[in-house]
Amino acid sequence: MARGSNNRSRLLLVILLVTALFFITLDLRGVSLTKGSRSVTQSTLAPVQRTVSDIFSPVGRFFSNIKNFGKTKAELDQVEIANAQLKSALTLDQNAKGELAQLKGVLDLAGRGSYKVVAARVIGRGSAATFSQTITLDQGSSSGIRADMSVISANGLVGLVKTVTSSTSIVQLISDPNFKVGVRIARSQSIGILQGQGTNTYSLQLLDPAGTILVGDSLLTNGSDNNHPFVPGVPVGQVTWVDHTTSTLTQSGDVKSYANLNDLGVVSVILSAPSAAPSTPLLPTPAPIVTVYITAPPAPVATGVAVPGTPSASPAAKSLPTPTPTRTK
Amino acid sequence: MSIPRIFATLGFFFVLFIVQESVVSLIHFPIAGFSLYLAIAIALIALEDNNGAIVMGFLGGIVLDLSPTSNAPFGQWALILTIVGYMVAANKESIADLTLSPLTFVLFVAFAVSVALLAYLAFGTLLGEGNGSFRRDIVIVCANALWTIIFTPIFLPALRNFRRASLTSRER
Numbered sequence: 164m165a166r167g168s169n170n171r172s173r174l175l176l177v178i179l180l181v182t183a184l185f186f187i188t189l190d191l192r193g194v195s196l197t198k199g200s201r202s203v204t205q206s207t208l209a210p211v212q213r214t215v216s217d218i219f220s221p222v223g224r225f226f227s228n229i230k231n232f233g234k235t236k237a238e239l240d241q242v243e244i245a246n247a248q249l250k251s252a253l254t255l256d257q258n259a260k261g262e263l264a265q266l267k268g269v270l271d272l273a274g275r276g277s278y279k280v281v282a283a284r285v286i287g288r289g290s291a292a293t294f295s296q297t298i299t300l301d302q303g304s305s306s307g308i309r310a311d312m313s314v315i316s317a318n319g320l321v322g323l324v325k326t327v328t329s330s331t332s333i334v335q336l337i338s339d340p341n342f343k344v345g346v347r348i349a350r351s352q353s354i355g356i357l358q359g360q361g362t363n364t365y366s367l368q369l370l371d372p373a374g375t376i377l378v379g380d381s382l383l384t385n386g387s388d389n390n391h392p393f394v395p396g397v398p399v400g401q402v403t404w405v406d407h408t409t410s411t412l413t414q415s416g417d418v419k420s421y422a423n424l425n426d427l428g429v430v431s432v433i434l435s436a437p438s439a440a441p442s443t444p445l446l447p448t449p450a451p452i453v454t455v456y457i458t459a460p461p462a463p464v465a466t467g468v469a470v471p472g473t474p475s476a477s478p479a480a481k482s483l484p485t486p487t488p489t490r491t492k
Numbered sequence: 493m494s495i496p497r498i499f500a501t502l503g504f505f506f507v508l509f510i511v512q513e514s515v516v517s518l519i520h521f522p523i524a525g526f527s528l529y530l531a532i533a534i535a536l537i538a539l540e541d542n543n544g545a546i547v548m549g550f551l552g553g554i555v556l557d558l559s560p561t562s563n564a565p566f567g568q569w570a571l572i573l574t575i576v577g578y579m580v581a582a583n584k585e586s587i588a589d590l591t592l593s594p595l596t597f598v599l600f601v602a603f604a605v606s607v608a609l610l611a612y613l614a615f616g617t618l619l620g621e622g623n624g625s626f627r628r629d630i631v632i633v634c635a636n637a638l639w640t641i642i643f644t645p646i647f648l649p650a651l652r653n654f655r656r657a658s659l660t661s662r663e664r
Contacts, residue, residue, distance in 0.1 A: 180574055187566070360624055
């Protein structure tokens, strides 16, 4: 009897495993049925999440409030805002200096304020079902949000819109291991790839073998074609550690985000960027041009007979300085 | 497992899923987050008989697969929780009488939750999903186990009562 029960259990196990594998195969082959079911879930969850977020948002900070017990929360908030403004101003300065140093056009990142954005509240965070890092916003396609739009907070880049329904959107955070964004160093304008690692620090890999990273370097988004998915010039983070080993062709390092992803309440989705925003600087670097300086010939002094055509006979040739490579813009 | 009970279980899992996504996910737990859903689902699985554990694992996995934030293919959690359900059913009697020892039961649930998360990571790696650094994943799994040990004794009595109420007279 027990043996018969065991056989039935195994048969049931096999049937359910085959069913699960069938679903996985359907999903991997791109059948819209499974994607549709998730979309329906998101639409169903949204009103509940919105309501619950209103009621339970103080609960979310329960543990951090215990940790900060005794400190004045308002005072901390003010200091954080002031700090964020200073960081933003510093980033702009460094970027402007970097661009001036390379004689690039003056494309001030203060123009970030003219992005067309839509504000959204964070109504959900992460999931029990996945190790990916996401937030859910209370605005969707009805507000003009589409997939692959940049999301920013007061301090910088937060992530990228992944999926959208009419009233909600799911944002993949920059800390997600699958998140990658092209960045440039404000100081040197070197270009690299920033990738999330699932933690508060992200990895930066430079693309230019001659480029260098320094601790404290500020990173900005590099931008994409037609400003999608990434608009250029959005502050991303600051380099906290540089890998000095010579095993790789290009330098790499760790980056800490400007945006505090653990305390996101309201964010903005960039719907469009102004045409005056800095364009993608992924242009080939011009080849160096050799400039030859010729000094005025000295007054002829007749001390002997010079043989025409020999180098030593030409005073002008003696005064030729070493060619200096210069970059032209 | 009767058909009405299957639907009741599905409904329960869906409500639990909404609570997890809407409330528990908003709480910033120290170290890493807590999956109330997995803890309750596996505790329910551990209370079932062989067939019930397998079916409940599959149903719990299907609901979890509906998560809109998931990168994994639909059916991955169903596959993993079905296997975990079978393993729990096959091994729980060999460890101890779980109904008599609440502490053993809690530790068993925490261990099964960790196994489920590790299996999810391993299966995701085979399918080419990016799950971040190994160290961070281990921290998440360990934190989940810790929170499961802390919170499971709180909801366990209610869960037992719920299960008892959901059984038909024949199943009792």
